[in-house]
């Protein structure tokens with residue numbers, strides 16, 4: 012196991028849960044927690060470090076932007092939480108300015124030519140667009156968590172309803188990490204076979220599971236103030252693909268330079284490895300699925316356009 016992961020926002024719920032997921036997964040050798048709440052970051056690092064006697068490495072410490080050089084992956088979870096009555100896209104006005112500050116501080120800290128940035132803060136697709144266009148790095152090194160979490164939620168809910176192991180279910184949610192996310196029902200597989208062969212499966216059951224997955228973030232917000240554990244595990248999937256150069260295909264959010272979705276940052280099935288984005292995979296979608304994805308692109312195009320004309324809103 013090797014690799015250094017710096018989490019900016021590491022004292023928050025998502026940041027500390029991400030560190031815990033990386034620790035339990037023994038995903039990297041070193042974790043640095045950076046946060047404006049410096050004492051809270053020290054506390055999280057201390058607490059996590061006490062567990063290292065049970066699980067072994069990584070080493071975990073609280074740090075500052077001075078620790079950024081040498082990071083293989085920088086995970087940004089710094090931000091403001093969604094208010095109960097607020098959509099993820101409405102968060103943009105409060106989070107964009109903060110995020111630009113973080114980007115500026117990251118560039119000033121000179122991370123290195125191979126560092127990959129993984130954006131988690133919401134609205135993740137829009138902030139990934141900002142990072143991809145304003146960091147001055149090759150866009151392949153900027154990745155948003157996108158719909159990785161939504162896809163985990165969808166698979167878990169399907170597994171629960173069908174009473175099978177969700178880890179053996181494959182499937183995808185694409186598009187915006189937000190209200191317009193687009194499920195790809197035709198991608199659903201169980202142990203590699205079409206999920207339609209499982210007893211109890213029906214289109215209606217899949218649609219119901221998707222409807223619950225789509226509002227799951229809001230439900231976590233209502234019940235416990237925000238999601239954390241599953242987000243940490245979603246981040247771990249992406250970080251592991253980067254550090255181990257696996258080329259895993261994940262629904263991460265990236266800036267699309269060509270094709271139907273040119274200029275939009277959202278999730279398509281993407282091969283992820285040590286260089287970041289290796290390849291965006293060709294899509295095999297039904298007409299309805301393509302229409303839903305095109306709608307999601309339109310929603311984000313509008314928001315990104317608004318952001319470009321009001322950069323500090």
Ligand SMILES: NC(=O)c1ccc[n+]([C@@H]2O[C@H](COP(=O)([O-])OP(=O)(O)OC[C@H]3O[C@@H](n4cnc5c(N)ncnc54)[C@H](O)[C@@H]3O)[C@@H](O)[C@H]2O)c1
Nearest residue numbers: 020022023024025046047048089090131132133135160237
């Ligand atoms: N992409 C996803 O799938 C997903 C899922 C869940 C939550 N989120 C998002 O993750 C973000 C964090 O959520 P949370 O529940 O951890 O919130 P939180 O309030 O618990 O943590 C945010 C942390 O960011 C820190 N912070 C603020 N400004 C900073 C700065 N300039 N530099 C360094 N640290 C700074 C705060 O001190 C705090 O510790 C939110 O935007 C949330 O919407 C994304």
